Amino acid sequence: MKKVHNFSAGPGILPQSALDNSISAIQNFAGLDLSLLEISHRSKEYVAVMDEARKLPLEILGLDDSYECIYLQGGASLQFCMIPFNFLNNRAGYLKTGTWASNAVKEAGFFGETVTVASSEDKNFTYIPKDYVIPSGLDYFHYTSNNTIYGTQMKSIPECDAPLICDMSSDIFSKRIDASKFDMIYAGAQKNMGPAGATLVIIKKEMLEKISKKVPSMLDYRVHSKKESMFNTPPVFSVYCALQVLKWIQSVGLEEMERRNFAKQELLYNEIDTNEFFVGNTAVEDRSWMNATFVMKDDSMTDKFLSMCKDANISGIKGHRSAGGFRASMYNALPLESVQALVDVMKNFKP
Amino acid sequence: MKKVHNFSAGPGILPQSALDNSISAIQNFAGLDLSLLEISHRSKEYVAVMDEARKLPLEILGLDDSYECIYLQGGASLQFCMIPFNFLNNRAGYLKTGTWASNAVKEAGFFGETVTVASSEDKNFTYIPKDYVIPSGLDYFHYTSNNTIYGTQMKSIPECDAPLICDMSSDIFSKRIDASKFDMIYAGAQKNMGPAGATLVIIKKEMLEKISKKVPSMLDYRVHSKKESMFNTPPVFSVYCALQVLKWIQSVGLEEMERRNFAKQELLYNEIDTNEFFVGNTAVEDRSWMNATFVMKDDSMTDKFLSMCKDANISGIKGHRSAGGFRASMYNALPLESVQALVDVMKNFKP
Numbered sequence: 001m002k003k004v005h006n007f008s009a010g011p012g013i014l015p016q017s018a019l020d021n022s023i024s025a026i027q028n029f030a031g032l033d034l035s036l037l038e039i040s041h042r043s044k045e046y047v048a049v050m051d052e053a054r055k056l057p058l059e060i061l062g063l064d065d066s067y068e069c070i071y072l073q074g075g076a077s078l079q080f081c082m083i084p085f086n087f088l089n090n091r092a093g094y095l096k097t098g099t100w101a102s103n104a105v106k107e108a109g110f111f112g113e114t115v116t117v118a119s120s121e122d123k124n125f126t127y128i129p130k131d132y133v134i135p136s137g138l139d140y141f142h143y144t145s146n147n148t149i150y151g152t153q154m155k156s157i158p159e160c161d162a163p164l165i166c167d168m169s170s171d172i173f174s175k176r177i178d179a180s181k182f183d184m185i186y187a188g189a190q191k192n193m194g195p196a197g198a199t200l201v202i203i204k205k206e207m208l209e210k211i212s213k214k215v216p217s218m219l220d221y222r223v224h225s226k227k228e229s230m231f232n233t234p235p236v237f238s239v240y241c242a243l244q245v246l247k248w249i250q251s252v253g254l255e256e257m258e259r260r261n262f263a264k265q266e267l268l269y270n271e272i273d274t275n276e277f278f279v280g281n282t283a284v285e286d287r288s289w290m291n292a293t294f295v296m297k298d299d300s301m302t303d304k305f306l307s308m309c310k311d312a313n314i315s316g317i318k319g320h321r322s323a324g325g326f327r328a329s330m331y332n333a334l335p336l337e338s339v340q341a342l343v344d345v346m347k348n349f350k351p
Numbered sequence: 352m353k354k355v356h357n358f359s360a361g362p363g364i365l366p367q368s369a370l371d372n373s374i375s376a377i378q379n380f381a382g383l384d385l386s387l388l389e390i391s392h393r394s395k396e397y398v399a400v401m402d403e404a405r406k407l408p409l410e411i412l413g414l415d416d417s418y419e420c421i422y423l424q425g426g427a428s429l430q431f432c433m434i435p436f437n438f439l440n441n442r443a444g445y446l447k448t449g450t451w452a453s454n455a456v457k458e459a460g461f462f463g464e465t466v467t468v469a470s471s472e473d474k475n476f477t478y479i480p481k482d483y484v485i486p487s488g489l490d491y492f493h494y495t496s497n498n499t500i501y502g503t504q505m506k507s508i509p510e511c512d513a514p515l516i517c518d519m520s521s522d523i524f525s526k527r528i529d530a531s532k533f534d535m536i537y538a539g540a541q542k543n544m545g546p547a548g549a550t551l552v553i554i555k556k557e558m559l560e561k562i563s564k565k566v567p568s569m570l571d572y573r574v575h576s577k578k579e580s581m582f583n584t585p586p587v588f589s590v591y592c593a594l595q596v597l598k599w600i601q602s603v604g605l606e607e608m609e610r611r612n613f614a615k616q617e618l619l620y621n622e623i624d625t626n627e628f629f630v631g632n633t634a635v636e637d638r639s640w641m642n643a644t645f646v647m648k649d650d651s652m653t654d655k656f657l658s659m660c661k662d663a664n665i666s667g668i669k670g671h672r673s674a675g676g677f678r679a680s681m682y683n684a685l686p687l688e689s690v691q692a693l694v695d696v697m698k699n700f701k702p
Contacts, residue, residue, distance in 0.1 A: 003384045011587060013389050022388070023374050032666075033354045037373070037546040037592065038364050040667060073424035073548065074569055077583040081567040103568075110567050190584055195388040197424065197548045197586035216432040216461050217454075218425055232428040233541055235548035236362060237588055241388065315385060 005338035008316035009148055009291060009329040010170065011190040018194070018244035025240055036240055041233050050229055053243040057202055060250050061179035066206070070221070070229040071239050072199045075188040076169045079199060080104040082219050083142065083165060083184070084111035086211050093117045093138040093162065097154075098125045098147030099322060100167060108142075117141070124323070125150040127283035138162035140183070146171035148191070149320045151293030151327060152286040157181050163207060171290050172200070173249050174332055175258035183207050192290070192331050193249070194242030197235040249332065257332055264330045264339045265289040271343045277301065278346060281323060295325030301351055302326075312345050314338075356689035359667035360499055360642060360680040361521065362541040369545070369595035376591060387591055392584050401580055404594040408553055411601050412530035417557070421572070421580040422590050423550045426539040427520045430550065431455040433570050434493065434516060434535075435462035437562050444468045444489040444513065448505075449476045449498030450673060451518060459493075468492070475674075476501040478634035489513035491534070497522035499542065500671045502644030502678060503637040508532050514558060522641050523551070524600050525683055526609035534558050543641070543682050544600070545593030548586040600683065608683055615681045615690045616640040622694045628652065629697060632674060646676030652702055653677075663696050665689075 006013040025036040030045040039046060054069040072078065080103055084092060090112065094105040096119035108114045115138070118129035125147060134141055140163040146153040148170040158164070163183035172187040179185065183204045190196040201221070208222050217223045223231050249257065269287060272280045272294045281293040296302050302325065309317050319325040328342060357364040376387035381396040390397060405420040423429065431454055435443060441463065445456040447470035459465045466489070469480035476498060485492055491514040497504045499521040509515070514534035523538040530536065534555045541547040552572070559573050568574045574582050600608065620638060623631045623645045632644040647653050653676065660668050670676040679693060 006385055006389055008385075008389060008391050011389055011392065011584065014386070019377055019386055019388065023377055026370055026374050026377075033664075034357055034359075034666065035365070035370055037370065038357055038359060038362055040359050041362065041547065073426075073429070073586070075424075075583045078424070078569045081569050085567075107567055107569075110565065188584065190587075195588055196392065196584045197589055214461065216436075216458055218429045218432050218458075232426045233362065233539065233547045235424070235586060235589065236541075237546055238548055238586065313384075315383075316391065 003313060005312070005314045005341050006316055006334065007314065007328045007330070007338070007342070009191075009320070009327055011196050012192070012329055012331045013333045014195070014241070014245060015248040015333045017248055018241055021244040022237070022241045037237060041230060041236050046236065049240055049243055050234065053239050053246065054229060056243070056246040056250060057200060060173060060246065060254060061177070061202070063179050063202070067202055067204050068225060070201045070203070070224045071234055072201055072224060073197065073235055075196075075199055076100060076167050076186060077103065079167070079186045079201070080107035081110070082221070083140070084108040085215050085219050086213065086221050087140050087163070087207070088112040089139050089212065091115060091138055093134055093141040093160070095129065095132075095141075095143035095158070096121060097128055097144055097152060099149050100169070101144040101147065104142055104144070104167065120152075125152065126281055128152050128154055128286040134158060134160040134162070136161050140165050142167070146288050146290050148291050148329070149322055150282065151288045151291045151323070152282050153288035153290065155286070171288075173254065173257065174261050174290060176254045189238060189242045194245050195238050197238035198242050200242070260336065261289050261330065261332065264334065264336055265292065267336065267339050267343055268292050268328060268330070271346050275346050275349070277349055277351070281325065290330060292328045292330065293319060293323050293325065295319075298351070304351075305345070305349055308345050308349065309342070312341055314342055314345065317342070354664060356663070356665045356692050357667055357685065358665065358679045358681070358689070358693070360542075360671070360678055362547050363543070363680055363682045364684045365546070365592075365596060366599040366684045368599050369592055372595040373588070373592045388588060392581060392587050397587065400591055400594055401585065404590050404597065405580060407594070407597040407601060408551060411524060411597065411605060412528070412553070414530050414553070418553055418555050419576060421552045421554070421575045422585055423552055423575060424548065424586050426547075426550055427451060427518050427537060428454065430518070430537045430552070431458035432461070433572070434491070435459040436566050436570050437564065437572050438491050438514070438558070439463040440490050440563065442466060442489055444485055444492040444511075446480065446483075446492075446494035446509070447472060448479055448495055448503060449501045451520070452495040452498065455493055455495070455518065471503075476503065477632055479503050479505055479637040485509060485511040485513070487512050491516050493518070497639050497641050499642050499680070500673055501633065502639045502642045502674070503633050504639035504641065506637070522639070524605065524608065525612050525641060527605045540589060540593045545596050546589050548589035549593050551593070611687065612640050612681065612683065615685065615687055616643065618687070618690050618694055619643050619679060619681070622697050626697050626700070628700055628702070632676065641681060643679045643681065644670060644674055644676065646670075649702070655702075656696075656700055659696050659700065660693070663692055665693055665696065668693070
């Protein structure tokens with residue numbers, strides 16, 4: 001049992017088995033009497049790690065071999081640039097639901113024409129736009145499944161005739177989804193699937209055939225695919241640790257993970273809605289299961305509540321500067337007990 | 352004392368203190384009762400890590416505050432793309448001394464005109480070209496200080512009127528250099544200064560002012576500089592571990608590091624030159640202190656020697672497929688005792 005309840009928005013909490021196995025591999029990797037940090041990424045022992053790390057996400061999501069995984073560096077932010085570099089020829093569509101979604105549109109503008117199909121910027125991204133029409137003939141349609149900063153989450157997958165690309169950085173593997181609806185899914189590892197330093201890209205092989213542009217090697221999905229995610233030295237440790245998280249996710253299963261995540265968010269939002277001192281930031285139907293954002297009805301009490309959380313060993317609860325108040329990030333590895341600890345502090349709050 | 356003599360070409364051997372401190376931080380970072388892998392990169396404890404990791408390289412190299420450090424992802428290979436993206440307006444010069452140097456030229460060709468000022472490709476990169484003339488008026492001149500695969504190393508800094516950019520991935524911090532002659536130095540961490548996943552860029556601030564192009568944010572040195580290397584989530588663990596290596600390098604000092612590295616290479620090359628069964632691959636005057644490449648005069652004995660090395664707990668000695676034979680990488684953290692162990696096996700070799 002951890003001493004601290006870790007609600008950090010990212011890098012976020014990881015399962016203890018992933019931490020333990022990572023430490024063990026730094027001490028002695030694969031029985032080689034060498035550290036994971038000091039061995040060739042081309043050694044057969046490490047190639048086996050990469051192979052398994054490329055296979056497991058497909059198994060977990062129920063995807064067949066028309067998809068493949070690669071691990072890249074640079075976080076989701078480098079994907080904001082690589083996606084249009086590879087796929088934007090005429091016009092691409094974006095859904096603007098938060099800070100990262102906005103950054104994705106902005107970077108794409110460097111490479112060609114973008115259409116912001118809908119935006120919730122008018123209300124500081126506190127809801128998910130609905131009833132928008134995605135124009136036909138786009139090179140791709142891009143959206144962000146969960147908005148870490150504002151605490152909203154898409155509850156359905158948009159329908160469109162264009163290839164569908166989704167930034168799932170903050171909710172990948174948190175519940176069951178029909179992953180086969182996507183042409184590309186990507187995620188910076190540091191929220192729900194590992195430490196910082198690795199980015200998972202799951203891509204439909206057909207998408208690689210659609211690339212018609214000349215792209216610098218390091219930014220070209222075809223190159224990384226052809227080289228089996230080893231075009232150059234991969235982020236060895238981050239991929240190893242992500243693999244340990246993936247093994248844990250697989251052992252739990254997405255159905256059970258969804259049940260756990262449902263229970264956690266239900267417990268917290270129920271308290272937010274019934275406690276006289278707190279109010280949620282976002283439209284109820286768009287609330288994120290991963291990042292709950294809320295404020296005190298009387299802002300002058302905020303510091304007192306933060307101080308009570310600190311006394312209860314609750315960490316990482318302060319809201320992002322763009323949203324204010326509080327943010328409780330409840331990633332996969334956060335136990336229900338931690339949410340209960342937070343709810344207890346809320347219940348005990350007296351002005 | 353390590354059980355295995357680790358001659359891996361990269362990721363390569365690290366000082367034990369860096370491994371121990373990294374494990375300790377995964378268990379409990381900065382006394383927070385949280386793992387280094389699960390805390391916000393914006394926490395004041397981690398910001399202090401990044402600040403120190405940005406300061407130490409300048410101190411070690413004796414550079415003043417007209418320079419700054421940033422940590423990026425994607426290895427040296429992403430720099431092959433970022434350098435021309437930021438700095439190539441008309442024409443850039445490259446010295447082609449090996450695989451990585453060649454990749455750097457190739458990627459730059461995507462962005463504009465390149466001049467290969469000299470090349471040693473005619474003799475499979477077994478020497479460093481000399482007596483070449485660097486044309487004037489280049490946007491920059493780029494070279495690779497040490498060629499990991501072929502085992503050659505530049506022994507002097509080229510003189511030119513263009514900004515000087517150097518890939519020091521495999522020999523940074525291995526000896527004293529006049530770092531003030533460079534406008535930009537970069538290094539993938541995983542050879543001489545840390546684990547894979549972080550790239551150190553040391554850049555003269557004047558260079559940032561010279562950028563006149565529109566560059567995607569993640570590839571723009573100005574953005575990373577302005578955001579103090581935290582534009583997006585940095586490779587938290589890799590930078591932390593690199594900082595532990597930097598502290599060790601600083602405690603040893605470059606003068607002593609040079610003395611140690613001189614002694615190691617002298618011991619090995621002396622054996623190569625006097626042992627009747629072995630021969631060095633490269634021009635004697637261009638031999639790398641970091642990566643010694645050599646073969647058996649009779650190739651049919653190669654497997655036997657590799658097998659003897661294995662029995663003596665010598666790891667990572669097999670040459671790169673482009674060069675064949677053997678490669679002994681003697682990075683900073685490799686003790687003289689390991690080189691002695693290799694030399695002993697060479698001395699004891701009987702056909």
